[in-house]
Amino acid sequence: HCNKKVLAQIVDFLQKHAFKTQTGAFSRIIKLCEEKREAGEIKKGKKGCTVPSVKGITNLGNTCFFNAVIQNLAQTYILFELMNEIKEDGTKFKISLSSAPQLEPLVVELSSPGPLTSALFLFLHSMKEAEKGPLSPKVLFNQLCQKGYKPAF
Structure with a gap:
């Protein structure tokens, strides 16, 4: 049984912190993915989506x-x-x-x-x-x- 109020609080907490740290670790992860895409290390999968090998x-x-x-x-x-x-x-x-x-x-x-x-x-x-x-x-x-x-x- 899931307490919906607690779940909503957790989601709210994660959303707030995700935006606060977006300039930190998240931007670094995005940068690494972009570098890999530019270097051609990510292959094109079905329907044009990119998937890492x-x-x-x-x-x-x-x-x-x-x-x-x-x-x-x-x-x-x-x-x-x-x-x-x-x-x-x-x-x-x-x-x-x-x-x-x-x-x-x-x-x-x-x-x-x-x-x-x-x-x-x-x-x-x-x-x-x-x-x-x-x-x-x-x-x-x-x-x-x-x-x-x-x-x-």
């Missing part, structure tokens, strides 16, 4: 859900761009809220990426390459399993 992922045995999640991450262009920026050791981010200028900005310094982050970055990079055929997510899946993920076979 999608590369297949090999099933390692009961990894369909894992593959679906990774496929979605691979199509999240902003994730790849941000991971590309943080692959260097000692990357610093300054986070400040324009809606709360009285708060001091938060400065976060990241150490070098660990094995799981590196494996994800390399896999996402491989998904962008032009070679044909499915990719094996074995290295990434093994790193995830080493972090404690236990697949239910």
